[in-house]
Amino acid sequence: MLASKRILLVISGGIAAFKSLDLIRRLRERGAHVIPVLTRAGEEFVTPLSVSALAGHKVFRDLFDLTDEAEMGHIELSRSADLIVVAPATANLMAKMAGGMADDLASTLLLATDTPVLIAPAMNVRMWQHPATQRNIETLKADGIGFVGPDDGDMACGEYGPGRMAEPLEIVAAIDRALSDGPLKGKRVIVTSGPTHEPIDPVRYIANRSSGAQGTAIAHALASLGAEVMFVTGPADVPPPEGVTVVPVETAGQMMQAVQTALPADAAVFAAAVADWRVASANTSKLKKTKGGLPVLEFAENPDILATISQMDTGRPGLVIGFAAETDDVIANATAKHARKGCDWIVANDVSHATAIMGGLENHVTLITNDGAEEWPRMAKADVAARLAERIAQALA
Incomplete structure (x- = not known):
């Protein structure tokens, strides 16, 4: 450019x-x-x-x-x-x-x-x-x-x-x-990406296998169409793209705060694999093995970022997109999530071990909207991102 x-x-x-x-x-x-x-x-x-x-x-x-x-x-x-x-x-x-x-x-x-x-x-x-x-x-x-x-x-x-x-x-x-003269020029989009790490103690944490590749590709595709992208990312395996404002976070709570700080926005794409739970009181010292048995960890629920932003009374982005990484009954579970969260679209995918999607280079998604479910062929994550960015541009036009 x-x-x-x-x-x-x-x-x-x-x-x-x-x-x-x-x-x-x-x-x-x-x-x-x-x-x-x-x-x-x-x-x-x-x-x-x-x-x-x-x-x-x-x-x-x-x-x-x-x-x-x-x-x-x-x-x-x-x-x-x-x-x-x-x-x-x-x-x-x-x-x-x-x-x-x-x-x-x-x-x-x-x-x-x-x-x-x-x-x-x-x-x-x-x-x-x-x-x-x-x-x-x-x-x-x-x-x-x-x-x-x-x-x-x-x-x-x-x-x-x-x-x-x-x-x-x-x-x-x-x-x-x-x-840029792209179709998203003048539009501000928030993209979350990567996993979150929820500390157990100073050396251990709860996480998942998300590499952050899909969220990173989406941020890059949106920026290529001229959008101002606020890229809120957990500890991903892939480097962030150029042309975006990077906000690094570690926990779900930090991601929630970063997203709220990044508002207002025309659209928000919540591609991060946010941990649903955290240890209620993370230990400040490393847990040690003892003869008395295993440590007991008490869990608390993390903030629901997608639902919180989707159900805002004022200042809600015009287009809110969530992701549903499922291992069973993908379409049914993602459709229920779409209704439950109150978002506009859900991008659903099967992340069961046999698909090699989580942490891999390809994705096979179904776009769920109020009009129903639209299955896309399996393709590179960069191609999924480009196709999704084009749809976002059409919706915001």
Whole structure:
């Protein structure tokens, strides 16, 4: 998607500017042309030489450069790019953008453009939460400005909260989506994947044989169609796909919290093999063998993520899809699950040992909706994912 695309990258003043150097490298790895614009404040954190060396392009810095402005360089810059990216976007620059100010090269070219703009905010948590900044955010969104981040995390100032600039690969994924013309462009989808690990003690846990391959393939297929994918994954055997926001979790409780945090969404695909039970009180020390007999484990039920999201009164995704991994009476059990959970679709499959599906490379699924059961032929998990993503795109059109 990024090959030969022209990305005008505005680097404003903030400690997060050092991440922009890695962002330039990531974009060039994917074949993009990066034209850098560095503000005066940005020069306090990264040097024009380092930016130019990584971008392989001259750095633009001064609105009143006689050579560049002889041909109205700020207008040419702002209109020759496929996308303008501001990373980091400080509270000050966001305020200028919202107010239509143009007192330096960066703010002038942002005002003089009809090119799509994507910004990656970075600032102190209290600055981000300030009513003035929140008003500016609403104004910018109403103007069609795209946002990626900010993330929660530790600040350079020692505080914690929202305000950290999104990581370079997260920004690359957002750029990919912004330049995509796929049918899911502008749609936000949550995908859960992999197993969950429910601790018994510090060294033992309850889990299952899910590799996470099917959920990973679904996330990749949705991102390929232009969706913004929040990928909530347990400890899977396969690496997460590029082009998605990865939220790693371990337990069912953590997955539930991550899904709720990721809302709102246009659709949610719950492909994770979540453990139904956990040890009610996990031991803080390793259980030892004793002559007194086997340890007694008391179990508790884990949160039902699919049912909880499916039955939300407000904020429910428009399309909620669950998975039913069964070993007996697959269609009957999956159909009953579809009705019981309240989801829109169920993807059912036979995971009995003879099928070699759980942990394997292929899948044989039946899509269950209110219209009935539709059996798909056995195929590679990537092909199942592509077919499901196309159906999701049709449903959300």
